[in-house]
Amino acid sequence: MDFSNKSEYALLAMLEVASHYREGNPLQIRYISTQQNIPDRYLEQLLADLRRGGLLKSERGAKGGYRLARSPKEITVMDVIACMEGIDQQPTVSKTGDETVDRAAISEIWNEVRQSAFAVLRNYTLQDLLDKAAARRQLNTMYYI
Template structure:
């Protein structure tokens, strides 16, 4: 599955915010950039989109930053994908006069898109934050 860098960065930033949700403290862009190695200009653009869509809220000032607009278990990956990539999966043929073989393939493409959409809707930020928390920290010994 091909996912754009922008979509992947948006998901990573949202997982970071989900991990911080219980503490109730907003995360500054710099903190997200440092923790997740997302290019800052890209992150500014992404957070603006997520804010406009109502998935995150921001607070200005010295103690400001970004927080999830609702609980992580109420935000799915589909929500993030729709904001960044736009609505709808494309499963249409590029041919002007489809043949029976093309129509059969379009049926398969449509099934793939439906399965993808179902999985994205089922996986929440809470699920992903829990997976991240379960993974051991990498340690390097010399």
Template sequence: MMEISSKFRYTLLALLELAKHHEQGELLLIEQIAFVQQIPERYLEQIFMSLRRSGLVYSRRGVKGGYLLSNPPEQITLLEILNCLEGVNSQQQCVDASQTIGNILIQEIWQEAMSSAMTVSEGYTLRDICYQQQQMQDCDSMYYI
């Protein structure tokens, strides 16, 4: 079974934190995000360099500096985030004449699985995940007498 990488998990948590503050236009410092989301600060700095280069976040230096999403959360998909971190896998693997039918079949099934995962990832935005997170927190905070 495929596991979610720590890099992707931390990136998504950091972006969700930015998404929560996006409407207010509030810039967040890496230290703030690291503390709230319990992410190693050094690792988060590297992640934010990639996010800035890819255009997913905007940064401002100085006393009132920090990071902000470049686009509204409803315009940023999971697929966009994955492509930022992992790069777009545009390489089509050629079928080698020496490959067995079994290997070819496995490759085709894997490509289909990856295509499905990409389709699902394209259907979720940061706004969707923030909403679901809020729903779960609301259910968690309910109490009964």
């Protein structure tokens, strides 16, 4: 199951915004772009989609920018990916009555795989990703004698 670069960039942007959640100040596009190495114009589109999806709030003005709509503990990886990919998280049901028994069996398995993947993505929040990134940073800065 592959997701587009759009979802990966959206997750990176959301992680950057989530890392500043406690400060309460909105982050400007230029800052997010620089920190996560995402082109400004592309990031603008992603952030607009995330705002429309209810995951971000935007503030206008010189000190405006973007902030999370909810706590990083409440936004799952699946929320971000579903917003970016337009994924319906419900099981798929065959819409045609002329599906063969073989095709129905295959569809059933693919649906199970899809639901398992979605379950994993629903289990991880932005906070979980922030914690994992912090642990990796700490490992990278350890000195061994």
